[in-house]
Amino acid sequence: MAKRLEKPSSLPEILGAGRLASYRQDAGRLNRLNAILATYMDAGLKPLVHVASYQEGVLSLACHNSSLAGQLRYLSRIYMQQLRQHDEFCELVRIRVVNTATTVAGPSPSRPRLARLSTGTATLLAELADTLQGGEVSEALRRLASHGDGAEKGPKPESTN
Secondary structure (H helix, E strand, C coil), X not given: CCCCCCCCCCHHHHHCCHHHHHHHHHHHXXXXXXXXXXXXXXXXXXXXXEEEEEECCEEEEEECCHHXXXXXXXXXXXXXXXXXXXXXXXXXXXXXXXXXXXXXXXXXXXXXXCCCECHHHHHHHHHHHHHHCCCHHHHHHHHHHCCEXXXXXXXXXXXXX
């Protein structure tokens, strides 16, 4: 059974002790680095980019899309020269850009369920596939037609035309 604390702790004692103090210190450091970085970034980029980490001379910047990541990679040499002027970045040797949209772990966002094809559209696609008499396009049209409202579950038999 867990031992109860003999006396209640005050909030400053809790915030200043152990891991929580370390996390607060790291968050404060990242906020300072973000503020320095923001002085050199365009106004449109500031809300979209933030410092993910700075360790052993490597500054990791996080953004949320690949086009922005490409733009940051292009501008990284310019940013490196500017950032090295600050004591916090005097050991900066590389800027690494991380696209968080593709690297975030966890459940992927659910896609909306697409509406099934109408029976008439599925029939037209199947007829078009039959007129093409084989080939990749014909097979693709048959697969597409199988997504119709009246489509049976499972593979469709090959046409003998």
